Amino acid sequence: MTMTMGDRLRELRLRKNLSQEEVARQIGITRSAYSHYEINNRQPVYDTLIKLSSYFDVSLDYIIGGDTDKTLSGINSDTVEIFRLLSNMDQDKRKQSIHKMIDVIRQSE
Structure with a gap:
């Protein structure tokens, strides 16, 4: 059904x-x-x-009622929140934030 x-x-x-x-x-x-x-x-x-x-x-x-996969195509809520926050920033702040995220990721590797 x-x-x-x-x-x-x-x-x-x-x-x-x-x-x-x-x-x-x-x-x-x-x-x-x-x-x-x-x-x-x-x-x-x-x-x-x-x-x-x-x-x-x-x-x-x-x-x-289409796809039975409930997820947002593999995108979790944290990722959606990051996109939302970044999209509300001006271009300079967005670039700074992305660079900071990259730095954090590199430090954790």
């Missing part, structure tokens, strides 16, 4: 022992809207899908 998007959202939420209210609050929607996603009465808009994917640390493809 194929899992629907609602089934997958419910499974992800229950695995983290979260209420619908908690998930909804974290991604900035109402509990009612989130509830409709889980029971397949509504489909989330693209921005909400991205927030759900990030919040549950799974691929968009997994949420919408």
